[in-house]
Amino acid sequence: VHDMKDTLKFILKNSIIFASVSFAFSMIGAFFPESEFTVVIGNPLVVSSVTYEHVLGHVFWGAIIGLGTLSIRYIILGGSFAIFLDSDHLLQFLDIELVSRMSHSIPFAVIAMIVFFVITRGKDIRICAVAFGAVLSHIAFDIFLADVVFSSDTNFPLFSPFTFETITFQGLDWLGIQIIGVIIVAITSYFYKRKEIRLKNNLTKT
Numbered sequence: 001v002h003d004m005k006d007t008l009k010f011i012l013k014n015s016i017i018f019a020s021v022s023f024a025f026s027m028i029g030a031f032f033p034e035s036e037f038t039v040v041i042g043n044p045l046v047v048s049s050v051t052y053e054h055v056l057g058h059v060f061w062g063a064i065i066g067l068g069t070l071s072i073r074y075i076i077l078g079g080s081f082a083i084f085l086d087s088d089h090l091l092q093f094l095d096i097e098l099v100s101r102m103s104h105s106i107p108f109a110v111i112a113m114i115v116f117f118v119i120t121r122g123k124d125i126r127i128c129a130v131a132f133g134a135v136l137s138h139i140a141f142d143i144f145l146a147d148v149v150f151s152s153d154t155n156f157p158l159f160s161p162f163t164f165e166t167i168t169f170q171g172l173d174w175l176g177i178q179i180i181g182v183i184i185v186a187i188t189s190y191f192y193k194r195k196e197i198r199l200k201n202n203l204t205k206t
Contacts, residue, residue: 007072007073007076010073010077011073011076011077011080014077014080014081014116014127015077015080015081015084017115017116017119018080018081018084018085018112018131018134019084019087020087021111021112021115022084022085022086022087022088022103022108022112023087023088023090023091025088025102025103025108025111026087026088026091026098026102026103027091028099028102028160028161029091029098029099029100029102029160029161030091030096030097030098032099032164033097035099035164037099037100037157037164037165037166038097038098038099039097039098039100040095040096040097040098053145053149054145055083057141057144057145058079058082058083058085058086058137058138058141059079059080059082059083060079061079061082061137061138061140061141061144061178062078062079062080062081062082062083062134062137062138063075063076063078063079063082064078064137064178064182065078065082065130065133065134065136065137065178065181065182065185066078066079066130066133066185067182067185068129068133068182068183068184068185068186068187068188068189069126069130069185069186069189070189071126071189074126074127074130074185074189077127077130078130078133078134078137078185081112081130081131081134081135082134082137082138082141083138085103085104085134085135085138086138088101088102088103099157099160099161099164100157101156101157101160102157102160102161103135104135104138104139104142104156104157104158105135105156105157105158105159105160106135106158106159107159107160107161107162108135108160109131109132109135109136110132112131112132112135113128113129113131113132114128115131116128116131124192125188125191125192126185126188126189126192128188129184129185129188129189130185132181132184133181133182133184133185134181136177136178136180136181136184137177137178137181139156139169139174139177140174140175140177140178140181141174142154142156142174143169143170143173143174143177144174146170147170147171147172147174152170153168153169153170154168154169154170155167155168155169156169
């Protein structure tokens with residue numbers, strides 16, 4: 001019971017941090033009123049087609065990213081991060097001009113990773129990798145959904161805020177992006193475990 005409580009606390013705390021960083025980063029998109037990419041996106045409940053499939057799909061895709069850690073708390077966290085990336089939609093309720101999907105980008109993934117590195121003081125590189133991978137998984141599922149459900153492509157400002165030019169993805173692009181996310185988390189987790197084992201061995205020797 002104590003372990004479960006700790007896990008829930010861990011997931012909730014870090015999910016709030018991730019959602020807050022996504023929200024804050026997306027606010028940058030309100031500071032470029034002259035940009036051709038700045039628009040009033042509209043009420044997310046109307047324009048963003050939020051469905052059960054959309055929510056569960058992101059959670060599932062994100063959980064797959066977390067699988068690389070072989071730890072239940074990071075698997076759940078992967079799913080949680082992946083859906084909370086969409087906290088940027090909350091800005092749409094304000095009816096202000098924004099650059100859409102700001103946090104669906106590589107610079108945001110790097111920033112999220114750095115934020116968790118600073119918070120954990122570098123002691124938990126797995127959460128940093130999961131944060132980065134969750135962004136990739138979110139993008140991957142959006143591409144999958146666009147292709148399978150709407151038979152269309154989808155685009156992201158992949159390098160915002162450095163450029164708001166969008167890059168278009170379609171078809172099986174989602175698979176490559178998802179695989180990259182899984183590999184990043186799995187490799188990071190492998191090195192984390194190796195370091196942990198080495199530290200334990202050193203302690204038993206002394």
